[in-house]
Amino acid sequence: MTMDSSPLGLRERKKRAVRANLSAIALRHAQERGVSQVRIEEIAAEADVSPRTFNNYFPSKEAAIIDSATMRAERLCELLAAQPAGTSLHDALTAALMTLFEDEPDRDWISRARLIRAEPSLFAEAAKADVAIEQAVALEIGRRTGVDGTTCLAPRLAAATVVAAIHAAVAFWLDADNGTLREVIGQAMSQVRIADIAPDAA
Amino acid sequence: MTMDSSPLGLRERKKRAVRANLSAIALRHAQERGVSQVRIEEIAAEADVSPRTFNNYFPSKEAAIIDSATMRAERLCELLAAQPAGTSLHDALTAALMTLFEDEPDRDWISRARLIRAEPSLFAEAAKADVAIEQAVALEIGRRTGVDGTTCLAPRLAAATVVAAIHAAVAFWLDADNGTLREVIGQAMSQVRIADIAPDAA
DNA sequence: CATAAATTTGCGTATCACGCAATATTTCTG
DNA sequence: CAGAAATATTGCGTGATACGCAAATTTATG
Numbered sequence: 001m002t003m004d005s006s007p008l009g010l011r012e013r014k015k016r017a018v019r020a021n022l023s024a025i026a027l028r029h030a031q032e033r034g035v036s037q038v039r040i041e042e043i044a045a046e047a048d049v050s051p052r053t054f055n056n057y058f059p060s061k062e063a064a065i066i067d068s069a070t071m072r073a074e075r076l077c078e079l080l081a082a083q084p085a086g087t088s089l090h091d092a093l094t095a096a097l098m099t100l101f102e103d104e105p106d107r108d109w110i111s112r113a114r115l116i117r118a119e120p121s122l123f124a125e126a127a128k129a130d131v132a133i134e135q136a137v138a139l140e141i142g143r144r145t146g147v148d149g150t151t152c153l154a155p156r157l158a159a160a161t162v163v164a165a166i167h168a169a170v171a172f173w174l175d176a177d178n179g180t181l182r183e184v185i186g187q188a189m190s191q192v193r194i195a196d197i198a199p200d201a202a
Numbered sequence: 203m204t205m206d207s208s209p210l211g212l213r214e215r216k217k218r219a220v221r222a223n224l225s226a227i228a229l230r231h232a233q234e235r236g237v238s239q240v241r242i243e244e245i246a247a248e249a250d251v252s253p254r255t256f257n258n259y260f261p262s263k264e265a266a267i268i269d270s271a272t273m274r275a276e277r278l279c280e281l282l283a284a285q286p287a288g289t290s291l292h293d294a295l296t297a298a299l300m301t302l303f304e305d306e307p308d309r310d311w312i313s314r315a316r317l318i319r320a321e322p323s324l325f326a327e328a329a330k331a332d333v334a335i336e337q338a339v340a341l342e343i344g345r346r347t348g349v350d351g352t353t354c355l356a357p358r359l360a361a362a363t364v365v366a367a368i369h370a371a372v373a374f375w376l377d378a379d380n381g382t383l384r385e386v387i388g389q390a391m392s393q394v395r396i397a398d399i400a401p402d403a404a
Numbered sequence: 405c406a407t408a409a410a411t412t413t414g415c416g417t418a419t420c421a422c423g424c425a426a427t428a429t430t431t432c433t434g
Numbered sequence: 435c436a437g438a439a440a441t442a443t444t445g446c447g448t449g450a451t452a453c454g455c456a457a458a459t460t461t462a463t464g
Contacts (some may be wrong), residue, residue, distance in 0.1 A: 009430080009431075010429095010430065010431085011429085011430055011431075011442080014429095014430090014442090015442085040420075049443075049444090050443065050444050050445075051444095051445095052422090052444055052445070052446090053442085053443055053444070055420085055421065055422070056442080056443075056444095059421070059422090060421080061420095123330070123333065124326065124327075124329070124330040124333075125326075127326070127329040127330050127332065127333045128329050128330075131325065131326075131329045134369075149377075150378055151378065153370065153371065153374045153389055153390060153393070154393065156370040156373055156374055157366070157367065157371075157390055157393055157394070159370075160366035160370040161363060161366050161367075161370075161394065163366065164359070164362035164363050164366035165359065165363075167336075167362050168355060168358040168359040168361075168362040169355065169359075171358055172351075172355045172358055172359075175351075175352050188355060188359055191355070191356065191395070191397050192359070192363065192395060193394060193395035195393050211461085211462075212460095212461065212462085213410075213411085213461060213462075216411095216460095216461090217411085241450080242450080242451075243450090251412075252412065252413050252414075253413095253414095254412075254413055254414065254453090255412055257451080257452065257453070258411080258412075258413095261451095261452070261453090262451080262452085263451095
């Protein structure tokens with residue numbers, strides 16, 4: 001059991017490639033034909049893997065379509081963890097978001113986002129993912145502030161609020177494209193209150 | 203086409219009864235055996251309807267199990283609409299929530315809530331429902347404040363924040379049962395900012 | 405009671421998720 | 435480098451589901 005995480009062995013690289021490929025194909029099919037007409041069999045054929053392998057990577061076509069969006073979300077936690085300890089929770093979260101949305105979303109991101117909002121089954125899958133993000137963020141906030149989410153409402157509330165802000169900002173930005181998404185996210189964060197959390201106060 | 207909505211014709215009453223029955227049976231089975239072991243066929247048999255009929259009411263067993271929770275959520279919009287026009291948005295939402303959680307949840311509600319949080323497939327279904335609520339609340343807020351959600355971020359943000367608050371409060375209350383759910387919801391709302399919305403300000 | 409409207413039902417079909425065991429590939433070890 | 439160990443892919447089989455469709459049943463209307 002040797003752990004070299006930098007060069008990333010052939011095995012892991014291949015897996016990631018297959019995963020990304022499957023996801024991309026699934027997304028394209030969904031955009032061209034509509035989600036209900038996407039067939040796992042065809043995705044697998046186009047990716048040169050067996051249908052069974054598709055289900056080794058994803059439990060459903062919806063999950064495959066959503067996948068890259070999910071991965072982007074995981075970055076939020078890392079970015080939050082990377083924020084300096086001195087800043088307030090609100091500022092740290094805002095800074096993390098500003099970094100996360102540093103570069104404006106490209107065409108693919110946007111079209112996928114629109115697709116997700118248009119197709120109920122994708123919407124549901126995305127909602128599921130959002131909840132997962134929320135939990136991860138809550139955990140990271142707990143770690144950062146030294147307050148257990150079980151003991152105190154605040155960490156969960158903060159996490160839920162952030163996710164809500166992102167959610168609302170993206171939805172709004174997609175409908176009425178005024179300014180950059182980054183700006184809209186900033187607006188949302190400025191209108192929202194995130195209570196600071198102290199380890200001692202119950 | 204006669205519209206008597208008070209006495210509610212036999213037809214509608216029967217439908218509601220069947221729906222409630224199916225949902226209740228589905229929930230019980232899920233609690234007894236776990237969601238994955240719930241069989242639509244058995245639910246239908248116990249409710250004295252055909253399996254096909256089950257799928258006329260619900261697209262999946264998860265939807266059936268969640269159903270009553272979904273219905274409770276619809277009340278939030280009605281309650282919000284019923285709030286007097288003079289009060290601030292934050293106060294109106296808080297008041298609506300205080301009414302919604304007026305009577306403390308009973309055993310069934312709690313055990314269902316716990317089940318939902320324990321079972322991923324139910325969790326996903328609930329998340330889907332939450333998004334639907336959010337949209338409905340956003341619409342109602344837009345109506346109340348006279349601001350279109352397409353034009354302005356605020357209504358969506360407010361709706362998302364409220365749902366987030368409920369979400370966090372319930373999650374926290376289920377884990378650490380300190381005080382009543384009503385109180386926790388109140389705490390959450392007091393820690394959250396809901397910007398007031400004026401119809402003229404863009 | 406007769407007719408119209410809506411609901412339930414049975415049937416058939418296209419997917420799908422997933423366990424399992426065999427096979428192929430990559431990685432590790434000497 | 436060769437064999438062994440670990441891991442991934444594949445094919446197969448099964449149980450379950452969602453849903454369109456048309457016939458049969460139930461409810462509503464005059």
